[in-house]
Amino acid sequence: MNSDMARYPEYMITVGDLSRFTGQTEKHILNSFDKEALLRLPGGKRGIPPQHVKAYISERKLNYSFKIVAHINLKGGTGKTTTTITAAARAAQYGFKTCILDMDPQGNASLAFDRMPEEDDPVFCDIWQNPGEMVMGSLKLVEDYLYILPSSLENSLLDVDLMNPRSQKHAVSGVCQELRKNGFDLVMIDCPPSLGTAVISTICAADTVVIPVCSDLFSMKGMELTLSEISSISKAFHLEPPETGILYTKFDKRIKVSKNALERISSKYQDQLLPVPIRTSSEFSKMLEKKKTVFALKGKSSAKEDYDMYLTYLLKRNETRRRNGGK
Amino acid sequence: MNSDMARYPEYMITVGDLSRFTGQTEKHILNSFDKEALLRLPGGKRGIPPQHVKAYISERKLNYSFKIVAHINLKGGTGKTTTTITAAARAAQYGFKTCILDMDPQGNASLAFDRMPEEDDPVFCDIWQNPGEMVMGSLKLVEDYLYILPSSLENSLLDVDLMNPRSQKHAVSGVCQELRKNGFDLVMIDCPPSLGTAVISTICAADTVVIPVCSDLFSMKGMELTLSEISSISKAFHLEPPETGILYTKFDKRIKVSKNALERISSKYQDQLLPVPIRTSSEFSKMLEKKKTVFALKGKSSAKEDYDMYLTYLLKRNETRRRNGGK
Numbered sequence: 299m300n301s302d303m304a305r306y307p308e309y310m311i312t313v314g315d316l317s318r319f320t321g322q323t324e325k326h327i328l329n330s331f332d333k334e335a336l337l338r339l340p341g342g343k344r345g346i347p348p349q350h351v352k353a354y355i356s357e358r359k360l361n362y363s364f365k366i367v368a369h370i371n372l373k374g375g376t377g378k379t380t381t382t383i384t385a386a387a388r389a390a391q392y393g394f395k396t397c398i399l400d401m402d403p404q405g406n407a408s409l410a411f412d413r414m415p416e417e418d419d420p421v422f423c424d425i426w427q428n429p430g431e432m433v434m435g436s437l438k439l440v441e442d443y444l445y446i447l448p449s450s451l452e453n454s455l456l457d458v459d460l461m462n463p464r465s466q467k468h469a470v471s472g473v474c475q476e477l478r479k480n481g482f483d484l485v486m487i488d489c490p491p492s493l494g495t496a497v498i499s500t501i502c503a504a505d506t507v508v509i510p511v512c513s514d515l516f517s518m519k520g521m522e523l524t525l526s527e528i529s530s531i532s533k534a535f536h537l538e539p540p541e542t543g544i545l546y547t548k549f550d551k552r553i554k555v556s557k558n559a560l561e562r563i564s565s566k567y568q569d570q571l572l573p574v575p576i577r578t579s580s581e582f583s584k585m586l587e588k589k590k591t592v593f594a595l596k597g598k599s600s601a602k603e604d605y606d607m608y609l610t611y612l613l614k615r616n617e618t619r620r621r622n623g624g625k
Numbered sequence: 626m627n628s629d630m631a632r633y634p635e636y637m638i639t640v641g642d643l644s645r646f647t648g649q650t651e652k653h654i655l656n657s658f659d660k661e662a663l664l665r666l667p668g669g670k671r672g673i674p675p676q677h678v679k680a681y682i683s684e685r686k687l688n689y690s691f692k693i694v695a696h697i698n699l700k701g702g703t704g705k706t707t708t709t710i711t712a713a714a715r716a717a718q719y720g721f722k723t724c725i726l727d728m729d730p731q732g733n734a735s736l737a738f739d740r741m742p743e744e745d746d747p748v749f750c751d752i753w754q755n756p757g758e759m760v761m762g763s764l765k766l767v768e769d770y771l772y773i774l775p776s777s778l779e780n781s782l783l784d785v786d787l788m789n790p791r792s793q794k795h796a797v798s799g800v801c802q803e804l805r806k807n808g809f810d811l812v813m814i815d816c817p818p819s820l821g822t823a824v825i826s827t828i829c830a831a832d833t834v835v836i837p838v839c840s841d842l843f844s845m846k847g848m849e850l851t852l853s854e855i856s857s858i859s860k861a862f863h864l865e866p867p868e869t870g871i872l873y874t875k876f877d878k879r880i881k882v883s884k885n886a887l888e889r890i891s892s893k894y895q896d897q898l899l900p901v902p903i904r905t906s907s908e909f910s911k912m913l914e915k916k917k918t919v920f921a922l923k924g925k926s927s928a929k930e931d932y933d934m935y936l937t938y939l940l941k942r943n944e945t946r947r948r949n950g951g952k
Binding site for chain 1: 699700701730731732777778779781782784785817818819820821822825843846847850854
């Protein structure tokens with residue numbers, strides 16, 4: 299039993315996970331690691347700490363480069379926060395140094411990890427003007443490789459503070475570039491269900507915007523409005539629009555309205571719909587109560603499978619253009 | 626049995642209600658009406674249709690003048706929508722021609738009355754530039770004397786449309802003044818939990834801002850931020866600040882944290898705290914499912930009592946200054 303075990307109790311991928319991710323056999327993976335690098339998990343599985351996963355992936359040139367992914371839908375309750383925290387926790391398991399930017403003043407992502415800012419802790423509205431000095435000291439550690447810049451109601455003031463369009467263009471982008479300088483690989487942004495300045499600034503910064511959508515008609519309207527605003531905001535700020543993806547959530551194949559909605563979106567937005575609907579699962583709310591994501595669970599579950607596929611797809615996606623890569 | 630009965634099935638006050646509201650005896654009230662004006666309700670009570678209530682109140686010079694009341698708290702889930710719809714439904718029973726302005730793009734107030742806008746129905750972002758021609762045709766009737774301008778996700782676009790501070794200052798105010806011209810007595814505004822332009826414009830228009838707050842610490846922080854923003858927004862726009870009131874919601878005297886929070890607010894904000902905490906009650910969610918407010922219930926309930934007192938207090942409050950009265 300490795301003594302590091304206690305340090306990685308919750309978020310770690312297994313040899314089987316990495317096999318699926320890379321397409322290599324489990325045997326090949328087992329042979330690629332020093333025995334000491336692997337941890338024996340309950341159930342006889344072998345866990346691989348994030349830094350070793352990352353080294354393995356990097357050596358195989360998966361060409362991963364720094365990326366900013368935002369989850370946006372003007373309709374509330376479509377799965378933005380669940381998607382952000384679950385995918386971010388999984389990315390950290392793969393060894394990607396990941397930061398969640400909680401941009402929602404209601405702070406649901408921060409609450410989900412029990413990382414609400416204390417009275418004097420800086421939040422986004424305190425740091426965006428001075429990222430070089432402020433960003434790194436404002437992050438909270440969730441797990442190895444996983445950090446969060448938590449949000450609180452003070453971030454409501456951004457709607458007033460970011461009045462100036464120049465500020466809107468650079469606020470989120472500036473914070474993300476500081477994270478990049480400090481060795482982060484991935485920033486995942488959770489947005490409020492609004493079109494306030496925080497969301498506009500996020501659209502200006504993101505490489506990829508993923509729109510979670512479910513069978514609820516309003517969530518689809520929210521998606522359409524979000525898509526058209528992404529396009530007009532990018533135009534207004536003279537920016538290449540970010541890549542956009544649609545992530546179907548709360549899918550239940552036994553429910554007709556859920557199947558029909560997926561088919562409708564699939565035919566209308568075939569280029570954008572990600573090929574991984576997230577199935578409904580009571581595990582999301584169970585784990586939320588424990589202030590964990592589903593990746594802290596042992597064993598298989600549809601929730602883990604679906605978000606694993608989502609993240610794999612997101613990370614492997616071929617990036618044809620980079621908006622912030624050159625800075 | 627009066628044939629009008631079928632027309633007033635749900636929202637009507639009784640002789641007893643009016644007695645409490647005016648301080649007159651039930652006998653005096655009974656004698657003041659033609660027998661035909663009163664409706665026999667189930668349970669032997671006498672109901673008074675809104676127009677007769679209003680005439681009675683007006684004759685007794687309760688000095689009621691047009692009023693714009695907004696419910697704001699930057700924290701979600703504090704009772705803004707429940708307070709708006711419940712108090713508005715009660716005001717209509719008292720004969721005040723009342724309009725709910727749903728300013729929240731998530732449209733909870735509209736949903737609560739089953740009055741979501743159809744695809745082509747105009748919402749606030751379609752009408753604010755042209756209130757004279759657009760406002761009256763955009764209202765939906767809920768009950769006699771009770772109307773709503775419903776909201777939909779399209780109103781998210783206000784954050785972009787109302788960029789110009791002049792627009793922010795006048796958008797909500799202009800719509801309200803059009804309602805006033807058309808004989809409305811009361812506008813009740815439900816706001817999103819944000820500080821976007823819709824809320825800023827609402828703060829510029831309101832005579833009274835009521836901040837619903839509960840024992841949740843974040844709701845109190847939301848209240849403090851809301852109070853300070855009301856003051857700085859009023860200053861920035863060279864407006865007298867609106868009257869502000871704090872409405873304690875979800876009160877449960879059996880729960881210590883609930884009592885303590887009420888005491889804390891009471892000592893710190895004694896001038897602003899309204900003397901009517903709203904008690905928790907399962908009736909709110911039960912009636913919400915039926916797309917009604919608690920005032921559609923027959924019989925006594927703490928929910929009805931509390932909101933009756935809230936509204937009475939609000940309507941009788943002495944107004945020392947009027948911001949929009951002169952226009």
